[in-house]
Amino acid sequence: MILHIDMDAFFASVEQLDHPELRGKPLVVGGDSGRGVVAAASYEARRYGIHSAMPMFMAKQRCPQLEVVSSRKGRYGEVSRTVMAILNRYSPVVEQVSIDEAYLDASGCGRLHGPPTVMARAIKADIRESVSLTCSIGVAPLKFLAKIASDMNKPDGLTVIAPESVPEFIAGLPVEKVPGVGKQAFQQLKRMGILTLGDVETRKASSLVERLGKFGYRLADLAHGRDETSVCPHSPTKSISTEKTLSRDTRDREQLILHLLSQSEEVGRQLRRQGFLARTITLKLKNSDFRQITRSSTLDRPTHASETIYEAARTLLVRQTIDQSIRLIGVGASALIADTTPQQTSLFADTMVHSDDWGKVDQAIDRITERFGASAVCRGSLAETKD
Numbered sequence: 001m002i003l004h005i006d007m008d009a010f011f012a013s014v015e016q017l018d019h020p021e022l023r024g025k026p027l028v029v030g031g032d033s034g035r036g037v038v039a040a041a042s043y044e045a046r047r048y049g050i051h052s053a054m055p056m057f058m059a060k061q062r063c064p065q066l067e068v069v070s071s072r073k074g075r076y077g078e079v080s081r082t083v084m085a086i087l088n089r090y091s092p093v094v095e096q097v098s099i100d101e102a103y104l105d106a107s108g109c110g111r112l113h114g115p116p117t118v119m120a121r122a123i124k125a126d127i128r129e130s131v132s133l134t135c136s137i138g139v140a141p142l143k144f145l146a147k148i149a150s151d152m153n154k155p156d157g158l159t160v161i162a163p164e165s166v167p168e169f170i171a172g173l174p175v176e177k178v179p180g181v182g183k184q185a186f187q188q189l190k191r192m193g194i195l196t197l198g199d200v201e202t203r204k205a206s207s208l209v210e211r212l213g214k215f216g217y218r219l220a221d222l223a224h225g226r227d228e229t230s231v232c233p234h235s236p237t238k239s240i241s242t243e244k245t246l247s248r249d250t251r252d253r254e255q256l257i258l259h260l261l262s263q264s265e266e267v268g269r270q271l272r273r274q275g276f277l278a279r280t281i282t283l284k285l286k287n288s289d290f291r292q293i294t295r296s297s298t299l300d301r302p303t304h305a306s307e308t309i310y311e312a313a314r315t316l317l318v319r320q321t322i323d324q325s326i327r328l329i330g331v332g333a334s335a336l337i338a339d340t341t342p343q344q345t346s347l348f349a350d351t352m353v354h355s356d357d358w359g360k361v362d363q364a365i366d367r368i369t370e371r372f373g374a375s376a377v378c379r380g381s382l383a384e385t386k387d
Contacts, residue, residue: 014133086130105231143227276338291324
């Protein structure tokens with residue numbers, strides 16, 4: 001059996017834990033500027049229809065007495081590490097999929113911790129005692145069903161789907177509840193007269209693939225109770241990125257370039273901290289009409305140098321036509337490899353010297369920021385800028 005553990009309203013719950021005066025009040029975590037968005041909402045706030053990714057101004061319209069607090073990533077990471085350490089005491093096979101959720105394979109753990117349901121109750125009690133927060137757990141023989149089950153009785157829920165109950169559960173499961181079925185896929189399925197996984201089972205896989213692409217094969221398998229995905233501990237990091245919703249839309253390319261500079265430094269810092277080099281740099285833009293644009297560049301040599309990342313992102317921005325105002329900008333790094341991977345020597349010595357020089361600058365800045373914080377040192381071009 002597989003357990004899916006999902007912390008309840010994690011960011012908001014941590015804030016209410018640390019600030020008792022906020023308990024029981026509608027609260028959101030996110031930017032409080034006119035352009036901010038909700039990163040997380042407490043259950044009290046959700047009663048007003050407030051949810052993550054909602055524009056902050058809209059959340060305040062729905063709940064004028066809404067409490068807004070800024071995100072504290074370091075604190076959330078600290079609590080997350082405690083929770084994941086607890087899970088690893090129950091099974092050697094734990095897959096953390098985000099800061100607040102994880103899968104756990106209970107196979108072979110019965111002699112130590114009892115049946116999966118007993119184990120789940122013990123985990124919930126352990127988490128509550130250690131960090132004073134609640135979680136919801138789904139228990140099922142298939143990974144996708146465990147995730148669905150964890151969301152069925154939130155908050156502080158425990159839902160078990162026994163193996164013998166799987167066919168009946170799948171037959172009546174609304175397709176929009178299936179992980180991977182987004183709004184567009186749901187509309188496609190609805191047009192086909194498919195509303196449940198039971199309906200999917202009656203269709204040929206080829207007809208699903210025609211409408212949904214390769215995901216059609218996946219959906220057909222799930223409808224027949226087949227889920228070959230296993231719990232995979234230590235999933236490798238695939239990308240590192242950062243983005244920012246601007247306080248006001250802009251078409252000022254120089255202003256956008258300044259944002260790229262600070263974001264490239266953050267991405268580079270994360271790459272170096274985690275021991276990665278990146279070969280692909282991606283620029284992300286979102287227009288005032290919410291249309292998203294992404295542009296990528298493949299480097300000659302993998303890097304974790306902030307200057308190299310910035311130059312690649314800046315080049316992508318310079319080449320991009322900006323015919324509408326921009327509301328969001330971001331930088332990402334992907335195609336990651338370990339920084340211990342041997343690299344072919346460049347044929348151009350000047351490039352190597354340039355990269356080495358910037359590498360020394362990055363290392364010096366990293367040492368300063370680790371000791372005094374990220375705001376202790378910055379480039380002169382960023383020193384007087386405010387958004």
